[in-house]
Amino acid sequence: MVKSDNITWHHSQVSKAERQALNHHKSVVLWFTGLSGSGKSTIANAVEKALFDQQIGSYVLDGDNMRFGLNKNLGFSAEDREENIRRIGEVAKLFVDAGVITLTAFISPYRADRDKVRANLKADEFIEVFVDTPLEVCEQRDVKQLYAKARRGEITGFTGIDAPYEAPIDPEITIDTSKQPLAASVQQVLNYLAEHHYVSLVTANEN
Numbered sequence: 553m554v555k556s557d558n559i560t561w562h563h564s565q566v567s568k569a570e571r572q573a574l575n576h577h578k579s580v581v582l583w584f585t586g587l588s589g590s591g592k593s594t595i596a597n598a599v600e601k602a603l604f605d606q607q608i609g610s611y612v613l614d615g616d617n618m619r620f621g622l623n624k625n626l627g628f629s630a631e632d633r634e635e636n637i638r639r640i641g642e643v644a645k646l647f648v649d650a651g652v653i654t655l656t657a658f659i660s661p662y663r664a665d666r667d668k669v670r671a672n673l674k675a676d677e678f679i680e681v682f683v684d685t686p687l688e689v690c691e692q693r694d695v696k697q698l699y700a701k702a703r704r705g706e707i708t709g710f711t712g713i714d715a716p717y718e719a720p721i722d723p724e725i726t727i728d729t730s731k732q733p734l735a736a737s738v739q740q741v742l743n744y745l746a747e748h749h750y751v752s753l754v755t756a757n758e759n
């Protein structure tokens with residue numbers, strides 16, 4: 553639904569394919585989803601660094617960070633989370649059009665909201681990365697002490713405690729950070745990108 557009348561779509565003189573050719577890699581969204589503390593940000597940022605070291609530009613859109621700016625007017629009701637994910641989906645789509653490998657790290661607890669982002673992109677432009685770390689492990693880490701607050705009833709509507717998390721049904725990549733070290737998760741994502749021809753990686757022997 554578009555609210556405005558009398559608006560026209562303007563086409564660029566440079567196509568997405570031309571931008572990708574300039575960058576020597578395809579553009580895509582790596583959509584990390586999972587509980588708070590599951591490892592979304594840690595893995596996404598480590599993948600960005602690994603790509604950078606391969607001279608491949610990418611960019612991380614992180615849940616907490618976006619809530620300081622673009623999404624500062626949104627809270628954690630189901631409606632606000634839906635709007636949060638809708639906006640990030642649109643931003644990620646612009647980044648893909650700009651030729652960038654885009655990593656997003658949002659809980660994105662609702663399957664329908666994630667599926668809408670996927671549907672708004674081409675089939676090969678959305679890679680769902682399910683960070684499937686068990687709740688007990690996330691709660692034990694409790695990086696920000698938010699699970700403790702939620703258990704004490706000081707935060708309500710906390711994902712995994714008293715708000716839902718709907719796991720992906722058929723994610724492209726699944727990672728359980730309680731079962732493998734960070735480096736293995738980074739390699740798993742890089743391997744996926746290379747095997748599906750999004751990027752070509754230089755191996756240590758070629759350096």
Ligand SMILES: Nc1ncnc2c1ncn2[C@@H]1O[C@H](COP(=O)(O)OS(=O)(=O)O)[C@@H](OP(=O)(O)O)[C@H]1O
Nearest residue numbers: 587588589615628633636658659660661709710711
């Ligand atoms: N009620 C509630 N539920 C879940 N998370 C909460 C809540 N309140 C604050 N936080 C902190 O906000 C981070 C999640 O923000 P997101 O934008 O990723 O959430 S969502 O996708 O809109 O559900 C999340 O950060 P991450 O730990 O990085 O996931 C929390 O630190």
Ligand SMILES: Nc1ncnc2c1ncn2[C@@H]1O[C@H](COP(=O)(O)OP(=O)(O)O)[C@@H](O)[C@H]1O
Nearest residue numbers: 587588589590591592593594695729732733734
């Ligand atoms: N194998 C692992 N992979 C990723 N993170 C891990 C791992 N083991 C422990 N951690 C820790 O778990 C925490 C995950 O936090 P974070 O990445 O912010 O999660 P999220 O973005 O999903 O909320 C970090 O403190 C990280 O150091």
